[in-house]
Amino acid sequence: MRYNAYGILQVASSREAQMIDVTADVSAFVRNSGISDGICHLFVPHTTAAVTINENADPDVVADMLMGLENIVRPGLPYRHAEGNSPAHIKSSLIGVSGSIFVNDGGLVLGTWQGIYFCEFDGPRRRSLSVKIVRTEHERA
């Protein structure tokens, strides 16, 4: 065990609303940690961004998700927050800023079609995604 199981990944968004696939980065972090079994916790230290897990096979899915969210969280309501980004704050809490994924046999355990997405709702910006792995020790039957 040579690596600390805590790190911060840098994510750069290029549009106002964007879902950025960070699966490879998180997966590399887990592999490099040397931890074979545990929970990989993700945390977004921002209030107009989020993290989620969804399909990474067809890019139309994330485009549809962003379009659907725009339809759900209406931009035209009488929001009071002067920055004008209240819908982005609401989307952040609907999707959530924390999540956790199992680590088995030294790697992330994701479903066949799953990828990890950093969700930008008020970009473009430079953002952070914090990662921390809690190691578990299993009894073998």
Place this chain on the structure above:
Amino acid sequence: MRYNAYGILQVASSREAQMIDVTADVSAFVRNSGISDGICHLFVPHTTAAVTINENADPDVVADMLMGLENIVRPGLPYRHAEGNSPAHIKSSLIGVSGSIFVNDGGLVLGTWQGIYFCEFDGPRRRSLSVKIVRTEHERA
């Protein structure tokens, strides 16, 4: 400690949208693990399903939740994903695929009215729900 604290529960849905009460299964898994104190992590390895905790006393609540979600995530938008199940993907990320429940004294700690629900949004299908328990050791005062 005779059991491994990682397992996969099988869940079968019988309708397109359905909330299936898995409290008894998760609870039995925790009891059988022999772990007295920790965190029980749940993870759904699918992109059109989710896991949540809500009322399990009146079955009308989950019926209302599914109806309410159908109203929130509109089926008729100009989605591009060819499979036609974009609303199910959006519901999955709104509800979320990961969750955690405390384990105290060898059992799940749920509120009086709470149950754990596997949420099917694109069924009927056979699904999996992954469970992993992180053991904690408390200092006693």
Place this chain on the structure above:
Amino acid sequence: MRYNAYGILQVASSREAQMIDVTADVSAFVRNSGISDGICHLFVPHTTAAVTINENADPDVVADMLMGLENIVRPGLPYRHAEGNSPAHIKSSLIGVSGSIFVNDGGLVLGTWQGIYFCEFDGPRRRSLSVKIVRTEHERA
């Protein structure tokens, strides 16, 4: 280590829908635990409340979030649940009853603008927020 890393915070709401900043209480719990490194898990043992992390600088943000949620989860649908609080149940599952925050150097690691909010959707009531810290041990490089 003199304190047990599990506790229950009491939260009193004074309105039907309210976001109550509990950052100071959770932060004090973490400091008092004496745990320097780990994950702080939050759990709401109720079915019409939730917990989230969002901006705590401008109070207009939480007012806008409650107004936006009211617009998203329509009160006037043909809900069947006799208590009449189905929208509150839906909001609870959309925002979520569990969350986790990193603990580094003996304190919570929150972004510059982030605070922890207990979300009341069916108040006023007396509520609980459960907190449990899982200690992690890092290897130092």
